Amino acid sequence: MSRLTDAHVALAKEIIGRYPRPKSALVPLLHLAQEQDGYITRDAMVHIGELVGVTSAEVYGTATFYEMFKFEPVGKYVVNICGTMSCALMGSEELMHHAEQRLGIKAGGTTPDGMFTLEHAECQAACTEAPCLQVNYRYRYRLTPADLDELIDDLSADRLTHEIPPHGTVAKVRQHIASHRGVGALAPELVTESPAWLNGKAAL
Amino acid sequence: MSTTESHNEAEIVIDPNAVSMTINGKSVTARKGEWIIAAADRTEDFIPRFCYHPRMESVGMCRQCLVEVEGPRGPMMVVSCMTPVAEGQVVRTDTDTVKRAQEGMIELLLANHPLDCPVCDKGGECPLQDQAFSHGPGESRYVEEKRHYEKPIPISGLVFLDRERCILCDRCTRFADEVAGDPLITFTHRGNNTQVLTFPDEPFASYFSGNTVQICPVGALTAEPYRFKARPWDLQQQESTCTTCSVGCRTVVQSSRDEILRYQGVDSDPVNWGWLCDRGRFNFQSTNSPNRLSTPLIKTESGLVATSWTVALDETARVLRHAQPGSIAILGGARGTNEDAWAWAQLADALGVDMRDAQLDDGLPAEIFGYPNATIDDACSATTVILLAPDLKEELPVLYLRLRGAAEKKKIRIIEITTHDSGLTRYAWKSLQCEPGHQAETVQQMLSTPEMQEQLGRGSVVVVAGRSNLAEAAHHTMAVVDTIATTVSQVSVLPVLRRANVRGALSLGLAPRDSTDAATILEASANGKVDCLILLGADPLSDVPDADLARRGIAGARHIIAIDTFLNNSSAHADIVLPAAAYGEKDGTTTNLEGRVTNVAQSITPHATSRPDWMIAVELAALLNHDLGILTLQDIQTRITQTVGGFDGLSVSVAVRKNGVLVSVPPISPLQVHHDAAVKRNAYEFRLVVARKLYDQAIGTAMSQSLAALAPGAGVFVNPHDLERVGAKDGSSVRVSNTTRSVILPVHASMTVARGTAFVPFNQKGVDIRELLQTSNGVTDVQIANIS
Ligand code: SF4
Ligand code: SF4
Ligand code: FES
Ligand code: FES
Numbered sequence: 001m002s003r004l005t006d007a008h009v010a011l012a013k014e015i016i017g018r019y020p021r022p023k024s025a026l027v028p029l030l031h032l033a034q035e036q037d038g039y040i041t042r043d044a045m046v047h048i049g050e051l052v053g054v055t056s057a058e059v060y061g062t063a064t065f066y067e068m069f070k071f072e073p074v075g076k077y078v079v080n081i082c083g084t085m086s087c088a089l090m091g092s093e094e095l096m097h098h099a100e101q102r103l104g105i106k107a108g109g110t111t112p113d114g115m116f117t118l119e120h121a122e123c124q125a126a127c128t129e130a131p132c133l134q135v136n137y138r139y140r141y142r143l144t145p146a147d148l149d150e151l152i153d154d155l156s157a158d159r160l161t162h163e164i165p166p167h168g169t170v171a172k173v174r175q176h177i178a179s180h181r182g183v184g185a186l187a188p189e190l191v192t193e194s195p196a197w198l199n200g201k202a203a204l
Numbered sequence: 205m206s207t208t209e210s211h212n213e214a215e216i217v218i219d220p221n222a223v224s225m226t227i228n229g230k231s232v233t234a235r236k237g238e239w240i241i242a243a244a245d246r247t248e249d250f251i252p253r254f255c256y257h258p259r260m261e262s263v264g265m266c267r268q269c270l271v272e273v274e275g276p277r278g279p280m281m282v283v284s285c286m287t288p289v290a291e292g293q294v295v296r297t298d299t300d301t302v303k304r305a306q307e308g309m310i311e312l313l314l315a316n317h318p319l320d321c322p323v324c325d326k327g328g329e330c331p332l333q334d335q336a337f338s339h340g341p342g343e344s345r346y347v348e349e350k351r352h353y354e355k356p357i358p359i360s361g362l363v364f365l366d367r368e369r370c371i372l373c374d375r376c377t378r379f380a381d382e383v384a385g386d387p388l389i390t391f392t393h394r395g396n397n398t399q400v401l402t403f404p405d406e407p408f409a410s411y412f413s414g415n416t417v418q419i420c421p422v423g424a425l426t427a428e429p430y431r432f433k434a435r436p437w438d439l440q441q442q443e444s445t446c447t448t449c450s451v452g453c454r455t456v457v458q459s460s461r462d463e464i465l466r467y468q469g470v471d472s473d474p475v476n477w478g479w480l481c482d483r484g485r486f487n488f489q490s491t492n493s494p495n496r497l498s499t500p501l502i503k504t505e506s507g508l509v510a511t512s513w514t515v516a517l518d519e520t521a522r523v524l525r526h527a528q529p530g531s532i533a534i535l536g537g538a539r540g541t542n543e544d545a546w547a548w549a550q551l552a553d554a555l556g557v558d559m560r561d562a563q564l565d566d567g568l569p570a571e572i573f574g575y576p577n578a579t580i581d582d583a584c585s586a587t588t589v590i591l592l593a594p595d596l597k598e599e600l601p602v603l604y605l606r607l608r609g610a611a612e613k614k615k616i617r618i619i620e621i622t623t624h625d626s627g628l629t630r631y632a633w634k635s636l637q638c639e640p641g642h643q644a645e646t647v648q649q650m651l652s653t654p655e656m657q658e659q660l661g662r663g664s665v666v667v668v669a670g671r672s673n674l675a676e677a678a679h680h681t682m683a684v685v686d687t688i689a690t691t692v693s694q695v696s697v698l699p700v701l702r703r704a705n706v707r708g709a710l711s712l713g714l715a716p717r718d719s720t721d722a723a724t725i726l727e728a729s730a731n732g733k734v735d736c737l738i739l740l741g742a743d744p745l746s747d748v749p750d751a752d753l754a755r756r757g758i759a760g761a762r763h764i765i766a767i768d769t770f771l772n773n774s775s776a777h778a779d780i781v782l783p784a785a786a787y788g789e790k791d792g793t794t795t796n797l798e799g800r801v802t803n804v805a806q807s808i809t810p811h812a813t814s815r816p817d818w819m820i821a822v823e824l825a826a827l828l829n830h831d832l833g834i835l836t837l838q839d840i841q842t843r844i845t846q847t848v849g850g851f852d853g854l855s856v857s858v859a860v861r862k863n864g865v866l867v868s869v870p871p872i873s874p875l876q877v878h879h880d881a882a883v884k885r886n887a888y889e890f891r892l893v894v895a896r897k898l899y900d901q902a903i904g905t906a907m908s909q910s911l912a913a914l915a916p917g918a919g920v921f922v923n924p925h926d927l928e929r930v931g932a933k934d935g936s937s938v939r940v941s942n943t944t945r946s947v948i949l950p951v952h953a954s955m956t957v958a959r960g961t962a963f964v965p966f967n968q969k970g971v972d973i974r975e976l977l978q979t980s981n982g983v984t985d986v987q988i989a990n991i992s
Pocket of ligand 4: 252253254255256263264265266267268269270283284285286
């Protein structure tokens with residue numbers, strides 16, 4: 001199972017440099033690992049521990065706190081159907097049944113071709129657009145079963161890759177933080193002035 | 205303050221840190237910064253708790269310790285384990301509100317608790333069980349299905365975890381991180397699924413794992429050696445001292461039906477703070493081992509055969525009587541009690557024995573006690589600690605915990621002078637790595653840099669001195685200790701010789717005379733000058749660094765008498781073997797590395813016919829017409845206090861107290877230091893470092909089935925660059941040779957070893973590196989060749 005690639009190690013080091021303490025970079029690096037493999041591999045956790053100077057157990061403890069980190073392979077598209085009040089009133093249960101039948105899996109399962117993982121989600125804060133779902137955490141609103149079929153068709157044919165990248169991808173455009181904009185590898189208690197780029201705006 | 209002035213009220217000195225408060229209406233004096241629960245612990249009023257532990261940081265995890273504190277807006281509920289005391293504070297632990305809170309917390313904790321007390325090892329000594337009775341509602345309203353997990357999963361070879369029982373108090377995980385520095389168990393997952401786990405398939409491989417079992421307030425963590433062995437109410441217990449190494453941790457020995465079943469740590473403030481290492485905690489298994497010697501053995505044509513004590517003692521007396529004057533030698537004595545050592549020293553005196561040494565050429569000369577002495581507490585509160593010692597994590601584990609804790613809390617600065625990274629390297633302020641043989645240069649350099657001079661001038665300096673490398677002469681360390689002791693002011697020395705009672709044995713008469721140490725004695729024996737070699741719990745063939753010397757010494761002795769608990773490599777060559785009582789089978793006192801005398805207690809009857817060493821000495825003396833006038837252990841203790849300088853303040857009643865009593869050491873003749881010039885190493889060679897790991901083939905470990913498998917096995921560790929240079933692969937075999945001999949060992953890459961240095965763990969299963977060690981050389985250089 002894979003450790004971080006060389007390119008990702010370089011990026012990881014840049015990310016670590018943005019924080020006062022290396023281990024603060026733990027969660028961003030876990031995202032990086034999930035982006036690389038679609039889920040977080042055991043080796044990636046060991047590798048991250050080495051990079052930030054904590055034990056693998058500590059990486060594991062932090063990582064498993066977050067539902068959005070996966071430790072088993074998941075589908076290229078993770079479909080989260082909201083089941084909380086507003087969505088439930090507006091037909092999310094039917095939507096879930098439909099999805100289960102259409103994909104041939106139960107909520108929590110992954111299709112044999114590795115394309116879809118179906119999950120039951122709690123309120124996604126889009127109640128006004130109920131019933132809603134997310135695919136790789138990108139919203140789809142007010143769905144009917146027919147809309148769902150269409151969505152699955154499009155995803156299966158990889159027609160939506162421009163807006164829905166494979167699971168694990170945090171953003172299509174990687175944010176670049178210039179090194180001078182980070183706090184840098186300085187312990188918080190040693191930071192006496194606000195960063196230069198704030199230009200005194202910190203007083204606000 | 206003058207003592208002659210009259211005492212009037214006005215003169216009472218007020219402690220600036222004292223705080224006065226009330227708990228349930230009674231006034232209590234507390235210390236500023238102390239938690240309410242700690243202050244309450246000195247009163248009659250018990251505050252229930254699960255997560256609070258006086259030796260760890262408070263985390264307020266369980267909320268069981270809620271109390272009411274009067275505030276400006278009336279009484280307020282606070283967690284007493286995280287609320288500091290304050291002047292005039294009014295605390296109540298007994299109101300209805302507090303009671304309701306306590307009951308509520310217990311009910312919540314029990315909601316998911318399996319309540320399998322009848323099959324739980326903790327039942328009968330379980331804080332959850334006890335406090336559910338004393339502070340719980342008595343009934344649960346929770347009828348839903350409880351949380352389920354796979355029943356106990358092993359998280360290491362020694363510890364099992366039952367997650368259903370866990371109440372998530374964070375004691376084990378906090379201990380692992382905060383006290384042991386091995387954060388290998390941690391909370392994982394979230395909410396209702398929160399659970400303690402290791403990294404998948406990676407064991408909780410900590411030398412201190414047993415402590416988590418002891419402090420777990422429920423039966424979630426159990427230790428493999430004790431699982432389902434006994435019920436707490438069936439255990440008898442005796443407070444005692446661990447004599448596995450010379451830290452001398454305070455323990456309680458628990459037994460049932462004349463079998464030792466468990467040790468638990470006892471909190472001794474100057475020593476172990478309640479902690480034990482796993483080796484000390486679990487090696488009671490060796491006492492119960494079926495391989496123990498049961499009867500005396502005597503050599504016949506068909507080898508060693510069982511005989512009676514009468515025959516064995518008569519025969520021993522005969523051998524001793526017929527020995528040429530000056531040809532009797534005694535090696536060992538550090539394994540026994542003070543009383544054992546003293547009795548044997550008396551016998552030795554009576555027989556005119558000049559050849560004696562409680563060490564086996566694997567420590568430092570007894571002159572190390574000649575410097576101003578430091579205690580463990582002195583080291584943990586010094587401004588600077590200089591380590592010239594073996595890896596304390598491997599050899600004196602709880603001393604490592606104390607120093608690590610002090611360094612982590614920034615109380616001390618550690619300067620380490622070492623040949624390879626040790627357990628304390630990451631906590632050291634400065635770790636100066638040097639090749640064996642170059643300590644003197646490194647220390648000189650250190651003493652001359654302004655930064656170091658400034659640091660060493662800032663306050664007290666404690667030098668922790670021990671034998672860090674068995675492939676290097678001990679006098680190298682003695683020389684640098686001397687340099688530091690004579691250059692730096694406010695310096696004291698904490699000698700870290702590792703065998704349990706080595707300090708006691710050396711102080712009570714088993715120290716070498718006129719530098720006739722173990723190596724000299726074995727050499728004499730090899731030259732036919734020893735008629736009778738007495739091995740008092742000593743195994744030179746396994747422990748003397750120079751294997752060849754040990755072999756020649758054992759072979760050259762005309763007669764060998766071994767007093768031991770097991771038949772070991774050396775006693776197997778004896779003419780007479782006398783079975784000795786083991787730890788837990790005899791009373792007495794022991795002296796730890798700082799000179800603290802505490803008691804060891806008898807918990808069970810000695811195995812089979814075995815007897816304490818002192819009794820054997822007394823009987824032999826009588827048979828040889830040198831009546832020592834000793835009938836009981838108390839006689840010996842009285843004689844020690846009367847006759848041994850430094851031990852005069854000692855009485856057993858003092859030693860039985862858990863902190864024991866510090867003795868001063870009898871005056872030691874001045875040290876003769878000789879400084880060797882550093883020996884250069886050829887570039888193609890490696891300089892050898894041989895040192896112990898916690899688990900090796902030592903008899904107490906090898907005979908404890910739970911520990912034996914933890915020994916890493918023989919191997920040679922080199923820097924990854926060197927491994928490349930040798931052209932070998934990790935795990936493949938290499939030939940390690942000096943000018944005359946060679947051994948074949950698996951090689952491993954290790955970043956903790958400097959380039960040009962080869963590290964080999966001592967006394968491991970497999971090929972014996974001691975074949976390459978020669979004490980006559982100051983250092984040992986070897987070549988390593990790839991043979992695969
Ligand atoms: S295993 Fe025991 S010590 Fe560890 S968190 Fe659970 S209850 Fe506390
Ligand atoms: S550190 Fe030494 S004395 Fe303490 S428990 Fe371990 S072996 Fe025993
Ligand atoms: S209930 Fe579905 S988004 Fe809020
Ligand atoms: S003992 Fe205070 S919160 Fe646990």
